[in-house]
Amino acid sequence: MFVHAVFIKPTPTQGLNLVKVSSGKRPFWWERQVRGIWALLSGQMALNDCMIKCAASCFCPRATTVPFLFLRKEGLSKCGRCKQAFYCNAECQPSSAVEGYLPPLPYLVHPSQHLQKRKPTPVTLREDWLMHKLECSPMVVFGENWNPSETVRLTARILAKQKIHPERTPSEKLLAVKEFESHLDKLDSEKKDLIQSDIAALHHFYSKHLEFPDTESLVVLFAQVNCNGFTIEDEELSHLGSAIFPDVALMNHSCCPNVIVTYKGTLAEVRAVQEISAGDEVFTSYIDLLYPTEDRNDRLQDSYFFTCECRECTTKDKDKAKVEIRKLTDPPKAEAIRDMVRYARNVIEEFRKAKHYKSPSELLEICELSQEKMSSVFEDSNVYMLHMMYQAMGVCLYMQDWEGALRYGRKIIKPYSKHYPLYSLNVASMWLKLGRLYMGLENKAAGEKALKKAIAIMEVAHGKDHPYISEIRHEIESH
Numbered sequence: 001m002f003v004h005a006v007f008i009k010p011t012p013t014q015g016l017n018l019v020k021v022s023s024g025k026r027p028f029w030w031e032r033q034v035r036g037i038w039a040l041l042s043g044q045m046a047l048n049d050c051m052i053k054c055a056a057s058c059f060c061p062r063a064t065t066v067p068f069l070f071l072r073k074e075g076l077s078k079c080g081r082c083k084q085a086f087y088c089n090a091e092c093q094p095s096s097a098v099e100g101y102l103p104p105l106p107y108l109v110h111p112s113q114h115l116q117k118r119k120p121t122p123v124t125l126r127e128d129w130l131m132h133k134l135e136c137s138p139m140v141v142f143g144e145n146w147n148p149s150e151t152v153r154l155t156a157r158i159l160a161k162q163k164i165h166p167e168r169t170p171s172e173k174l175l176a177v178k179e180f181e182s183h184l185d186k187l188d189s190e191k192k193d194l195i196q197s198d199i200a201a202l203h204h205f206y207s208k209h210l211e212f213p214d215t216e217s218l219v220v221l222f223a224q225v226n227c228n229g230f231t232i233e234d235e236e237l238s239h240l241g242s243a244i245f246p247d248v249a250l251m252n253h254s255c256c257p258n259v260i261v262t263y264k265g266t267l268a269e270v271r272a273v274q275e276i277s278a279g280d281e282v283f284t285s286y287i288d289l290l291y292p293t294e295d296r297n298d299r300l301q302d303s304y305f306f307t308c309e310c311r312e313c314t315t316k317d318k319d320k321a322k323v324e325i326r327k328l329t330d331p332p333k334a335e336a337i338r339d340m341v342r343y344a345r346n347v348i349e350e351f352r353k354a355k356h357y358k359s360p361s362e363l364l365e366i367c368e369l370s371q372e373k374m375s376s377v378f379e380d381s382n383v384y385m386l387h388m389m390y391q392a393m394g395v396c397l398y399m400q401d402w403e404g405a406l407r408y409g410r411k412i413i414k415p416y417s418k419h420y421p422l423y424s425l426n427v428a429s430m431w432l433k434l435g436r437l438y439m440g441l442e443n444k445a446a447g448e449k450a451l452k453k454a455i456a457i458m459e460v461a462h463g464k465d466h467p468y469i470s471e472i473r474h475e476i477e478s479h
Helices: 122-145 150-164 189-206 215-228 293-304 311-315 334-354 360-374 383-398 402-419 425-440 444-461 467-478
Strands: 004-007 018-023 026-031 037-039 050-055 058-061 230-233 239-244 259-264 267-272 281-284
Touching: 037 281, 058 150, 122 150, 122 189, 150 189, 150 215, 150 239, 189 215, 215 293, 230 259, 259 281, 293 311, 334 360, 334 383, 360 383, 383 402, 402 425, 425 444, 425 467, 444 467
Parallel strands: none
Antiparallel strands: 004 018, 018 026, 026 037, 050 267, 058 239, 230 239, 259 267
């Protein structure tokens, strides 16, 4: 984390044990006894101010992502040994002197440009090589049977990193991974069983290449990773991998967040999406904010073991619009509405499971049939309708049905803009998808308009100098 921390006395106004932390021109305070970050009690954070930059303490890329970059790129080459790790080109392939070693690179500057290599320090060289070796050998041994979950892979990397670096890393200036909250006392039997399955998988895939602590310590570590891990996504919110950002994990949740976390490769950046007055706590969102209060708090309780008490959860001001009922001559009764909400939640869960084994055409049928049934009670702007439209759009994109995807996207974007916060990555990614669809279908005027709407949001959320924005501008200029 690129910050400087100085211990100071508690302020009389708040009575908190605070640490003053400065990142560039915008300092903030961190409360040591409870999770949370506060803006410094002088000055004000403006829209788009970058408050924190934090390198990942540990990260785990997807198989199709260039290791150490989280770079989504086509035409990648495979590792000559394990055949599963991907590299930019022959220059990035492991050398014969250090088989399987990927030279460390800086994070992405532009997808269309070749990345400039930096000369690694001996420590970085050793770490990166060991991280690759950790998975390369088991991949060779297990072949097609190599299938640990991303959580298992990330946890294995954390254990390896802790062996290399038993001391705190630069990303743990305020909070060490070992200090993460685990909520062990709140785990139900199902979650405990899942952790035991993960521990079994860890032993199965990594036992010959990694030293393990005792089972009790592993239970704690998996619980910590589950509560404190971050999902790294690209500009269209496609999954690139997962990572641990200890100091960023200090921030508390609100359904009315005043900052947003975005990524440059494996660097997390925290930016203000509202003006933050001196002394205000800094809040991010842990979850998708599309859904009504009850659904959001169910998700928070299930994943993070707390219920939100922010303004939006207290007033429930947006719930009526989010679960908008169709205006009919004979309005549906309260019981019919409750039944349809129950059906909607069930079909969302059914679809989530079906994605693992049903064909695209079968998935699209689930989306269409559920929308048809829900439309007897719900308006198209209802979030449960929008959820299934979004899934249908994703299936259409997968099937390369561009017109179908565009049709769904056009239905989604207006209610998305209403339901989500002003500078929402969900809205930006939808404008981006629409813009690229329009461009691909030779409607340049509509495409350029949509892409510029995406840029307007991303300039605040990502920062004006982010590589994704340069890429989108290039798309506009090249058409």
